[in-house]
Amino acid sequence: MVVPQASTMLLTRNLLYTGMTRAKKMLIVIGGANIIGFMINNADTKKRNTGLEYKLRSL
16 A cells, blocks of 8 residues: 555545555555554544435435
């Protein structure tokens, strides 16, 4: 998993967790320790307006 220096809005704990849980056999995280540390401490979540509920209900 490559973790580049990016917008703080993208560097969230949820994104790191998703990458870790989707790894099947092994996970190699490539990125600066400070960025990974920031992601671990950044538990900020925003409401996501994906429209998924609407799409599922209209099936």
